Amino acid sequence: MKQRKFGAALSYINIIAKNLVNFLYTPFLLRFVGQSSYGLFQMTNSVMLSLSLLSMGFSSAYVKFYMSYKVKNDMKSIKKLNALYLIIFLFVSVLSLIIGILLVLNTDNLFGKTLNTAELQLTRSLMIIMVLDIAITFISTVFDSNITVNEQFIFQQSRQLFQTFLIPILCIPMVLMGVGVLSISITSITVTTLFLILNMSYCIRKLNMQFDFQNLPVQLFKELGAFSFFIFLNQVVDLVNNNAPNFILGMFRGAQLVATFSIAVQIKNMFFMLSTSLSSIFIPRVNELVNLKKSREVLTNLMIKVGRIQMTILFFVLGGFIVVGKYFVRLWAGPQNMEAYMLIILMVLPAIIPLSQNIGIEIQRALNKHIFRSVVYIIFALLNVVITVIGSVKIGLIGAAIGYVVSILGANGVLMNWYYAKKMHLNMKRYWIETLKVTFPFIFTTTTLMLVQYFSGSVNSMPQFFEFGVVYVLIYSVLYFVVTANSYEKSLLVGILKK
Structure with a gap:
């Protein structure tokens, strides 16, 4: 419980810190590396992030199977799970390197129509560093998942805050020395390597993470694969929804519009962080x-409890952005990016x-109902x-977002x-009755000030x-x-204010 409470508090501190850094960091990058080069970085990043699909959803599978063994106090199976998981991600890491090299070799075919020779060379260099970064990240995933499933949220969030x-x-001095947009990728791979070492050390020394490579059960791999496959499909969707517009704009409209769209995505991702930072802390608890x-009633109660808090925070931030965001975007990203x-x-409201x-x-x-x-x-x-x-x-930028909105409303709003x-x-009627109550402050305050x-x-x-x-x-x-806070939320707020 202590880990969840302090982890949740640290996660929101982390989000505030990340966004404060981004709000200062992005204008700096736009000014010193240029709108076009920054757009190239975001476009390249969108392509290389496709390699993250190679994880095949095994991270979520690890939490599920680990918790099922932990409840039964089956330490032998946990050791074999750790070993199998490490083998899987070492294989995925090597596979990502191979596919990444093929992407690098085909840079001209992917972007030759919209980029000049210098831009293509820069894109190629960015892709080389990024593919190495992703390969290292896969290995780190093994240990990061173990930290999550053991609910070591204080360490996890403190490490992310430091990151x-x-x-x-690390990046700003390199940019000022003239390294340019490559500084972002070089910094990223340096930090990724550092935290791989830190994660490994923490898991093995502090959490006593052990591996048993002898007689690994083939059946366990089949079960992991069957469970993970449909999570992999979810990851495909997330990747398409979040990165396809950058890639498509880069192909048909060029790097400058990609930069504007990427600025919008950065703000949109802030809302995703606000949501997932809280829900991720409850993953072991749900399992x-x-x-x-x-009972389903217990699960519904948890969904309502967390959902009300998430919706309150999301609408609070969105309403504030609607009221003062236009001036903020002009000040932060420049008048050339006002469409953001x-x-x-458009993207956050349905999300x-x-x-x-x-x-x-x-x-x-x-x-196991995610199919x-x-x-x-x-x-x-x-x-x-x-x-x-x-x-x-x-249409351009707004047109690039319409598909995302249709997808969110149809898939999430209706079918899910x-x-x-x-x-x-799950009692979704009660869920919506309880959660929609928290929209009143957003509607009244935003409408009045606009x-x-x-x-x-x-x-x-x-x-x-x-x-x-x-x-x-x-x-x-x-x-x-x-008006809207219930007794639990009021006690939570009072407790935070007292501390």
Whole structure:
């Protein structure tokens, strides 16, 4: 319990730190490496992230199988699971290197139509470093998953907080020395290697992680593969939804629009971090409840409890962005990237549905009922790609986001909520009755302040930015605490304020 509480607190501190760093770091990079080079980095990163699919969903499988053995106190099986998992990810790491080399050799074929010779050479260099980085990350995943399943959230979040500050500390001097956008990739692989060593040391010395490579059960590998395959399909969908627009814009519109879209994605990813940072802490707990055969009512209660908190935080941040975000984007990313403001709102608003239901995904996986979700997501991912290609060619930036919105509303908003209710027997009617209550402060506060701006003029100075920001926080906070917060949430807030 202590690990979950402090881990949750550290995760939000980490998110605040990451975003503060990004808000300072991104304008610096745009200024010193240039809009085009930054766009090239984001485009290349989107391509190379496709290699993350090679993990095949084994990370989630590890948590499920580890918890099932832990409940039975079967340490022998845990050692064999660790060994099998290490072998799998060593193989995946080597495979990622091979595929990465093939991508590097085909750089001209992928981007030759929209990039000049110098840009192609830079892209090639970025890809080489990135593929090495990804290969090292796969090995680190083995130990990171062990830290998660043992609920060592304080160490995990503290390490990530250190990483947040270490990356710009290492990167900025290299950029100033003229290394350019390559500095980002060089810094990333340096930090990845450092934390691989740190993770290994912590798992083996502190958590006594052990491996038994003798007589590894073939049946366990089959079970891992069967469970992981459909999580792999989910990862394909996430990759398509999050990275396909960058790749498609790079192919049809060039690097500059990719930079603008990437800025919007950075803000959108902040909302994903706000959601997953809390739900990830409950992954071992969900698997424990399922293995202990707890009722659907208990699982629904957990989903509501976490969902209300997630939705409150997400709408709080989104409302603040709607009120003062236009000025923030102009100040942060420059007037050439103003379209990012509408892109962010367009992508984040429907995404709050799945982001507030992340615990539901973990319940699905723990119950081994994630096949339907995978199939539905694959269908909508393909639809997303088709709409994104047409939208990018015909409309541009906004068109590149339309496919994502359709995918989120159709797959998450409609079909997944139907599945939760009808096939998993979670009480989704009660879920929505309880969670929608927290939208009142968002609707009232955002609408009121936007009407004020409509009649008095938009935010266009730093004093106005702070004035509207402070007023928004005060009104939202009072309405939430007085009108919508339940007894558990009030006690949680009071406890945090006292500490």
